[in-house]
Amino acid sequence: MSHAADPQPMISRSGGPLSGAAQVPGDKSISHRALILGALSVGETRITGLLEGQDVLDTAKAMAAFGAEIERVGPGEWTVHGVGVGGFSEPAAILDCGNSGTGVRLIMGAMATTPITATFTGDASLSRRPMARVTDPLSEFGAQITAREGGRLPITIQGAADPLPLRYRTPIASAQIKSAILLAGLNAPGETVVIESEPTRDHSERMLAGFGAEIHSESTEEGHVITLKGRPELRAQPVAVPRDPSSAAFPVAAALIVPGSEIRVPGVSRNPTRDGLYVTLLEMGADIRFENEREEGGEPVADMHVKHGPLTGVSVPPERAASMIDEFPILSVIAAFAKGKTVMNGVAELRVKESDRIDAMAQGLRANGVRVEETRDTMTVHGMAAVPGGGLAVTHLDHRIAMSFLVLGLGTDSPVAIDDGSPIMTSFPDFIPLMRGLGADIAEKSA
Template sequence: MNGLNQRYTVRPGGRLVGRLRVPGDKSISHRAIMFGALAEGVTEVDGFLEGADCLATLAAFQALGVRVEKPGAGHVRVHGVGLRGLRAPADPLDLGNSGTAMRLMAGVLAGQAFDSTMVGDASLSSRPMRRITEPLALMGARIETTQDGTPPLRVHGGRRLHGLDYAMPVASAQVKSALLLAGLYADGETCVTEPAPTRDHTERMLSGFGYRVQRDGPRVCLQGGGRLIGGRVEVPADISSAAFFLVGASIAPGSDLLLEHVGINPTRTGVIDILRLMGADIEVLDEREAGGEPVADLRVRHAPLHGIEIPQSLVPLAIDEFPALFVAAACAEGETRLSGAAELRVKESDRIQVMADGLAALGVRAEPTPDGIVIGGGGLSGGVVESHGDHRIAMAFAMAGLRAAGQVAVNDCANVETSFPGFVVLARTAGLDMDASA
């Protein structure tokens, strides 16, 4: 359903039971298209997330001259053109709502012989890009932003890039990935050192495509001028999407849910660690590997939760899951404190403020701080919540309806399709009593 006025209405009660598989991992789906396009030969991608964000990446590479086929649901065939085979696009590349796509593609486009422009929707057009453009400039790239450092991004081609040894001031997988992608086109060695661990899908996938990557603790390096070789990528279910169900089943009495084939990359499992610290009952079953990524089935049952001080070491490992975790905190006994998460203020929305406002609308004490939030647990009333077009906030408050004292309505939910197509149907199947309406 399109239209920004889409509303979720969730009636109280319900429990989550059965088995389900959430859609494919968004981060890995983006990268599978990018690396498949830049590789030599054909890449077959299974489990591809057909949400708006990843489809924007796919369309951008089609506009850059890459042939992409979709022979079946979740299956994409990418005919790679090699690192130097992209062609100048006829029009600006529209990346919709996807910050991941824009920031990673900045690294790719910085190494091309042609000029290009990237644009996005209203949300993406307000998000900070200097964290990407400034280190890329140190490599020799020239990328123009607005005066505020936001999109559109105008990338000047024909620049000679050189390797860089960069210590990131803030942990960010998107910055790390953009620099490594630019490093494919650079003379010499590009090294990135991160202050805290972030998701390592780029490094894993580069190795999977035959590109030599050296990893030494927080430091990752590669030499420019190599080649990527196409192959098969199996995309696991997205732990960021699974997080809503992990929280929902934890807070709803009588819940017993098995989430199948979920990616449990150790740079992404902060949500499990934090929920367990709060008292959640989550089992990790049948651990295995798929396409270079660790996967498992996750069994989650209702358990009484208690408030905690969230360890700062876990913050980068759960950065996208905090909207769901804030709902868990609201249903816990006692106070939950988060700090060291200023990054949340520059996501699809200011997730600290928007979540605080939404929790307050449901009767929860929520005190935002510059880099976090303090949430007083104990339960939720019914009410109306504004998601501000942020898909993760919309889904988090849908799960809140399981434990609210009255009906919860969530406005502006159309962007859920960017990351979790079919969310409403899957949530209903599991036991959430909800409707979506225009």
């Protein structure tokens, strides 16, 4: 579904301390992969804790269009009867991946080595995002690809009838590029190898191994090397999706900036390839404790306990960027309340997310009285003892920008408005009730 909802202006303002438990939704990255790998497996995959955000629902629809049987059997509980590696049938209609970069890029990979044709579209945000980073390597497998000018959506892929395995060094640290290649490699003979300069989130590798593929990763002088043996028979698996650390970041941030707050966030993934924000917050002096550390569904998880307290600005090194790539918008909000400046390095990729996130954050923070400097790949936020607020932030169809500014307003002197909260449904449909349950004052606003 394209993101065509009417804009929903919203406003948030400061109130009393936040308290209680924040049950954040299932991990978005793992949810997409559970549906895709379920569709490529033989047998029934039962998924619990699936994120029922629009991004993931669009992926579910696409898997059904390729011939998998997908059923919602309860809240967050879904079954997938897959068609096996190489078993996708040709979709009858154009596949609309909505707002989701992960959805479209991984699904293009999953079908590019099967001899069927599919056309992909998305909303205005997704149609601006670069796709050649994925279609270039997919054409090396033998797929025939046509794209709009600049390698953008809509894109039509005629999958390779006789795919060749690929050895590919990713030019950008991106789990979406890596995952698209690995999914394509499933139906290529021989070994497909991806080499990345910095390790990126490793859910595809963990889950492919869980579904029975032969895959291994090693750090070498060349970089981080992932090797997949093609044409496995993937076996359906139960998948328990842990709670999303990227979604957890919003209530955590709110608790850190609203005086007197103390909240718990149970069952959040602590996968080290996703942990950069929390490493950074601890360096800033945040009062965060991880309790009851355990393993669930092949991922390390913990219960978080977060308390408001003083924070100090830090410099985030570029090599940490991949492990917190979606968390820089909310970090820039937290940084506004820290003592001194926070410098975020190596963040150029933020410019090609759902929006140009450096620009969107810089403009919205400035509109609310915060000093921000940006270069192509850095952002610097100057913290202040009291953040004025009182401004309007433009969200550009970007859920993380919308949620970041609603959190900002919980700590500012005057309320903060956003032009459109509707994109929040892509990744965190219960964000507003969850935040209100903690005591946050967030309201819809007439346009």
